[in-house]
């Protein structure tokens with residue numbers, strides 16, 4: 001099989017917030033370096049574009065770095081690495097200000113200062129926002145800035161299927177041009193993965209269809225560990241049916257949650273924070289209300305009410321215009337006059353590719369940042385609005401360090417790399433023409449329902465065990481899939497097949513890590529081990545690929561100045 005060969009200094013996979021920030025940092029760190037930026041969708045369609053609420057960073061006199069660090073650590077149920085969190089909070093305001101200079105239109109106070117809003121689990125207002133279309137504006141500012149540099153060369157609508165590794169070092173990727181069906185070997189001296197999350201392993205999620213954990217699987221298959229995979233964030237307020245997110249900013253601006261008895265039920269769970277409690281606790285509270293018979297019943301199951309009416313039309317239109325638009329279009333409700341039906345929905349992966357503070361992995365030359373990585377600021381539960389900032393801070397660090405690495409290493413054995421890419425092209429060809437008996441949609445459905453039943457908001461041994469078993473079986477059946485479309489041009493079925501394979505890898509690690517964490521911490525809540533157990537489990541899980549099944553290990557959490565304490569709000 002022939003492949004086209006392209007050379008860059010750095011190969012970047014992902015054109016979302018983390019990816020574009022990494023690309024800019026890399027070219028700004030050195031006057032010559034070139035970056036090949038590969039994305040399976042046009043960059044502005046990356047999931048970052050749909051972020052609504054905002055990005056966290058200390059902005060006011062009543063706030064400081066230690067407080068942001070403490071909130072983040074407490075939110076993480078003390079599983080975040082404290083050195084990483086300290087670096088994160090210090091860099092955050094710098095990055096957000098930089099973004100303003102690149103054209104991000106942060107909303108303003110009447111006195112001209114950048115406006116900040118309250119967010120769940122944060123002690124004070126520190127979430128910068130651009131109305132409730134923050135991700136759109138941030139990604140736009142990054143995208144336009146990236147276009148200033150002709151040394152950032154894009155390969156849009158190309159799908160990376162494999163990392164090319166030679167002599168213990170990553171040296172490029174094999175990528176399928178979705179538009180033509182041709183394969184390329186994109187070679188470089190370092191590779192950065194900024195491929196986003198994997199919410200699509202679950203049936204009911206706020207995540208875009210493209211969030212299939214590709215980068216996690218690519219790294220995993222190349223021998224890199226996946227860290228803290230058991231921690232999956234449910235967002236408390238998604239729309240029933242579609243899973244579309246109603247941003248936390250709606251509670252940050254003062255919205256209330258009511259059960260079917262007209263009670264602001266959070267007073268029984270997080271009395272000091274109420275609607276601004278952290279996401280794991282609010283999601284659990286809502287499920288407990290459902291179980292206690294205090295939910296509303298609808299076509300798509302149970303829900304509670306998010307009430308914004310008291311905010312008034314003016315505030316809603318100024319601060320939450322998108323919430324009004326989504327509620328009107330997707331549930332036929334105008335939040336100015338009626339409460340919005342909401343329920344918990346899978347939103348974010350705390351776990352991901354195990355990296356150090358610079359985004360480096362244990363595979364020489366391989367870096368990762370953004371939601372696909374676990375640099376460890378989120379631990380067992382992420383605070384809302386930390387993730388967009390994480391993409392900036394650690395995207396930039398990964399870009400700089402990957403550039404440094406690329407400058408200090410030699411080219412690999414090109415012939416061997418091209419051979420690998422050719423073998424990969426043959427594998428793609430085989431899959432394209434595969435006529436087995438299993439259907440992609442059926443396997444995906446079964447994976448989704450297994451994940452929901454075993455690894456949902458509340459978990460217990462037997463259902464997690466059966467989820468793990470089901471996923472292993474599905475991986476076996478995946479070997480016998482059949483495609484109906486064997487065409488070259490825009491073969492979306494072929495992409496769906498690759499994505500399913502990646503999701504099965506990710507799902508298996510989530511189930512395995514969850515099964516073995518015999519405690520409740522952050523988003524991992526077990527009905528059979530109800531309390532946190534620091535003696536045995538104040539440690540990160542790390543799972544590595546092996547041909548005979550995933551291997552689970554642990555590594556210590558870095559503690560600098562904050563001793564773990566009971567998490568109460």
Ligand SMILES: Cc1cc2nc3c(=O)[nH]c(=O)nc-3n(C[C@H](O)[C@H](O)[C@H](O)COP(=O)(O)OP(=O)(O)OC[C@H]3O[C@@H](n4cnc5c(N)ncnc54)[C@H](O)[C@@H]3O)c2cc1C
Pocket residue numbers: 013014015016017018019038039040041042043046047048049050051052053054055056134135158159160161194195196197206207208210211214215245347348369370371372384385386387388389391
């Ligand atoms: C609806 C919604 C609202 C949110 N709101 C907020 C918020 O208000 N504040 C906050 O902090 N966080 C929010 N989040 C979380 C946050 O937006 C994401 O975690 C973050 O944007 C992820 O950015 P990323 O760059 O890591 O990945 P993404 O933006 O998902 O980008 C991934 C990129 O990788 C590319 N890619 C993936 N796989 C491949 C492959 N195999 N080959 C080639 N390219 C590939 C894609 O094309 C894409 O360009 C929200 C998330 C959602 C879903």
